[in-house]
Amino acid sequence: MKIVAFIGSSRVNGNTEYLTDVLLEGLDYRKIYLKDILVKPIEDMRHTEEGFSVVDDDHDSIIEAILESDILVFSTPIYWYSTSGLMKNLIDRFSQAIRDERYPNLKEHLQKVENYVVAVGGDNPRIKGLPLIQQFKYTFDFLKMTFTGYVIGKASRPQEILKDNVALSQAELMNQQIKQLIQSKTLN
Numbered sequence: 001m002k003i004v005a006f007i008g009s010s011r012v013n014g015n016t017e018y019l020t021d022v023l024l025e026g027l028d029y030r031k032i033y034l035k036d037i038l039v040k041p042i043e044d045m046r047h048t049e050e051g052f053s054v055v056d057d058d059h060d061s062i063i064e065a066i067l068e069s070d071i072l073v074f075s076t077p078i079y080w081y082s083t084s085g086l087m088k089n090l091i092d093r094f095s096q097a098i099r100d101e102r103y104p105n106l107k108e109h110l111q112k113v114e115n116y117v118v119a120v121g122g123d124n125p126r127i128k129g130l131p132l133i134q135q136f137k138y139t140f141d142f143l144k145m146t147f148t149g150y151v152i153g154k155a156s157r158p159q160e161i162l163k164d165n166v167a168l169s170q171a172e173l174m175n176q177q178i179k180q181l182i183q184s185k186t187l188n
Contacts, residue, residue, distance in 0.1 A: 001070040001182050003029035006062070008076035008087030010035045015161035016120040019153045020075040022171040023118055027178065029073075032065060034086035042092040052096045059093050063103055070185075071114045071148075071178065074136065078121025078129045078152075091139060098143070107143065114148040114181065115140055116174070120167075122156030148181075149174050 005024060009016045017031075037058035046052070066072060076087040083091070098107050117136045119129050129152045140147045151174060153167030154160075161167065 001185060002068055003027055003071040003073065004065045004069045005029055005031050005073035005075055006087065006090060007031055007033045007035075008074070008084040008090070010084065010086065011077075011158070014077065014120075014158070015153060015155035016075050016077045016118060018159075018161050019120055019151065019167060019171055020073060020118045022168055023073065023116065023151060023175055024178070025172075025175055027175075027182075029071075030065065032062065034084075034090060037061065039086070039089045039093060041089055042096060044095070046095060046099070052099055054100075054102075055096070059090070059097070060102075062090060062093075063097050063100075063106065066113070067103065067106065067109055069113060071116070071182075073116045073118060075118040076132070078119050078123075078125050078132055081121075081123075081128055082132055082135065083119075094139070094143065111144045111146075113145060114178075115145050116148055116178075117150040118153075118171070119150070120153040120155050120161060122154065122160075125152050125154050149177070 005020050007017050039059045040055055040057045076083045097103060119132055121129050133150055137147050151167055151170045154164045
């Protein structure tokens, strides 16, 4: 099974990425650093006669990675009680991607993929980060995607996530669940 993790942090080797690495430890996965690619904000053309047009940016590479994957991890710091802007642009552009004739099987594929969210914030994130988790749940529900699991960590300063034993334990437990999921799908 192929796994891709979208890293929505602007910080290299940040807390969110570290927690994602714990979640996926021992698994073969690809990281896509949203800070290193260009995903332009959506220009909403859903209700215009001409509809969406192809955008000259890197969003197509994201869609191609999704189409090649069985497990997706959306990894984002909690910025102002929501996802990072980098992650939000990726999600907003789903409105365009699901209508793109170049990807006729995208909606169907999204319904077969397991989806995880990793979020890290510093201001009581297990409570104040829940609207971010709901946002992902509603997005996944709209697209009929499976919301397989999430972990929220508490950290602000570099490497502070190492002190959050609850989040680290949850990520390790979810790692075992992912490995079991992969094993069960491999056997079928």
